[in-house]
Amino acid sequence: MKSFSDWIRQPGLLNAVPVGLFLLVGFAGPLVLVLLYSFMPPKTFTLNQVPTLENYLSVVTQSYYISFGWSLMLAVITVALLLVITYPIAYGMTKLFNRWATLITILVALPLLISENIRLFGWVLLLLKNGVIDGSLQYLLGVSLSGLLYTVPAVVLGLVYVYLPFMLFPLVIGMSMVPDSLKEAASDLGASRLQIFWEVELPLSMPGILIGSLLVFILSLGSLAESKILGGQVIVMIADDIESAFTFAQNWPKGSVLSVLLITLSLVIIFFLFRNIDLDRLVGRR
Amino acid sequence: MNEVPLGFLELRGVTKQFGEFTALDDVNLSISEGEFFTLVGPSGSGKTTLIRILVGMDSPTSGDIALRGDVINDVPANRRPTCMVFQNLALFPHKTVGQNVEFAMKIAGVAASTRRERALELLELLRLPADFYSKRINQCSGGERQRIALARALAFDPEILFFDEPLSALDFRLRKTLEKELKDIHRETGKTFVYITHSLEEAMVMSDRIGILNHGKLIQIGSPDDIYNRPLNKFVAQFMGEVNTLAVDKAGTGKVKDSTTGSMYEITESGQEFESGFMIIRPEVMKIGNAADALPNRIQGVLFNDYALGSRIQYQVRSADGENHWLVERLQDDPFSGNAGEPVTIGWRAEDSILVPS
């Protein structure tokens, strides 16, 4: 038992105890509870029932694949769009902007401190019938674009808008870890600019691209406000279904099953994400 | 001449173990008041462990540390009247130079005006202009930081000042300057300095006495002269720098025999028992060419390379039997005129042979 007593006395472990305990009670606890409820018969509010797989079966047979499908599809589209949108900016921030890069970082990060539903409401005002975009077009050109809000593209716009920093920053970190000397060496060895991009820059900044993509993917997958505020009733995303199962339908086991499915998917991705990052290097830069 | 005054700081059988690993093995040492004592050892020799124990950051597994006869094993670092200049100096980045120097006095509750006065005195002692008082640490150069760290330690007015290789990160010239300054400060303050370093050369410049540490054991304690001219074993002899080493056996009065080739060499008897071991000859006492002709110990060989070492030139000679490579050094303004590939004679005086047991 000597090794255990040594381990328990480590100052690092002692300092980890408060946060660890807190997350145990506030994070692990609820998740385990959700998992347990997913095995209870439908519409029960206690855990002392005989466990059953009924909920899992009903989720598969009912039309929940639609909301899962929408969520997955929108998450993929969001990731793809954000890669295209942020790659040039990340390139600029690491290679061209020099000291302006700090200002851009701050400007991109600041909106994260504003409630996301206020920012999404801004889009409502922009896309609304007689809103900023429609109104300007009517005023200037006499054409009307009134059907912008409450559409699938509007939801995608909201997702792209809200999660842009989560793609941009990992890309910037990933790219800044590619030393310029490697590119110079490649160019010295006769590689063209396109070849340098494919052979050197892209593979080496891959960790950043991967982290950003996975991050945006799981965040979009579990999003709620974007589809509610900008999508109206056109689509139902998975978080929507979970919410209504828990609240309106008062069917905790059903909500739990859907949560378990979403959580499992997210955790698999997060696990994959963690395998690819060295936190000491990323956070501490050492 | 090995007589040491009553131990001011005394270590008795100090041993430190980390699990299975023995970092310090039965270290016995007595340091007298006002002495500049340097502990020298390669990395991993246990010198950092030893100094941490002396300062009170760590405690020995067994053995005692006594200051003026009182055992201080259990006195924590902040209660010991000793103080250390750290390897990376550990200057507080959020405080000005003045605040750094005054830190110990602030802790001790000294009035602000007295603190300032004393800090300015110390800056002057360390040849730092008074306007450094309000500078920030990151505005100071490497050499200036060394002096600030020393001033901060002196402000504590410790009975013993410890140094953990503080000069190791500096460039050669600055290091040389600071080594001399440190020796001056030692004389001016009259405090006891205990210094650790991996450089025997650095130790030679500054110290009254030197202790050589290897694998947690104190191998030899002595004056710089002792260490240089009378090394106790091959490790100490080789630690100083490149030397010619030959495995030999005693072969009658004033003679030793090369253990592999059987060649005989003359030595001067030191009165110490010697059966077999190593003969050490430093490159700078070796002679080459005509100068070697009249010497009792001679070797025929072929010159095959020469290297400029700054103030000296080093010649590498392969012995005719091909068994050994010999190093010979001459002053740069007195070069040897032979060419590589030519046969040469090299030699040394009997009294320049240093014998150490194996």
Place this chain on the structure above:
Amino acid sequence: MKSLLQRKVVRALIVVWTLTVLLFLYMPMMAVVMASFTKQRYFRFPVNAWDTRWYEKAFESLSVRDLFWTSFSVALLVTILSVVLAFFGALAFARYDWKGRKMYQRIILLPIFFPQAVLGLALLLWFSSLGITTSWHTAVFAHMIWILPIVTLIMSIQVYSFDPVWEEAAYDLGASRLQVLREITLPILSPGIISGAVFAFLLSWGNFPLSLFTTGADQTIPEWLYSKMVSGYTPMVPTLGSLTMGGAAGFLLIAFLIVLAVRRLRAGKPD
């Protein structure tokens, strides 16, 4: 020099693109502020009449005052508790090397990237199973699940650059453990602590998905805004939205000024 010209064109394109995206990020917020100053009951663009009466109404309204105090109390408590706990959490994250640290670092990150709405619902389930009535107190707890890890991460960045030898040096110079904490550890880590606190406050102040399921009968401003947004337009939405944004900006500005002042004070005179 064709490639030089090419490079200049690419450069210009990237700059233009970056500025466009920045505009894209701020346009909705500008729209909200603009809408809050219109006179009409229903938003119409171009705006033909400006007014500040919605602000007057907001300042007079007692329910708005309640919303504000709820949001503020939650954010303040979250900040204080998170900073204290995250201080130790960050030491474990970045300072000490211990068995299990890699695992701990990953566990800390999990809640940050976890779908917040699902987390909120899971907490709702957790509270009702434990027989705890949800109110703004439970929302504090819920916010902390997400914010505590973020604050820990932010403080860790500072802790990584902290050299424990500073503490040893102070201790060696006669300082007690408490004096070491007060004179060395806390001041050197203070930038990290302050940024952690700023993030904690603002993230809690603006949080919506966690509040939605955990405040019970109480309501924070983002929740109220959401309920109005989905149930139809009212001019109070842009007004309160602008006020929260203004509050966040003001808070950030004050925090920034405090940091500047502290830095100047420290550089100026000996203590």
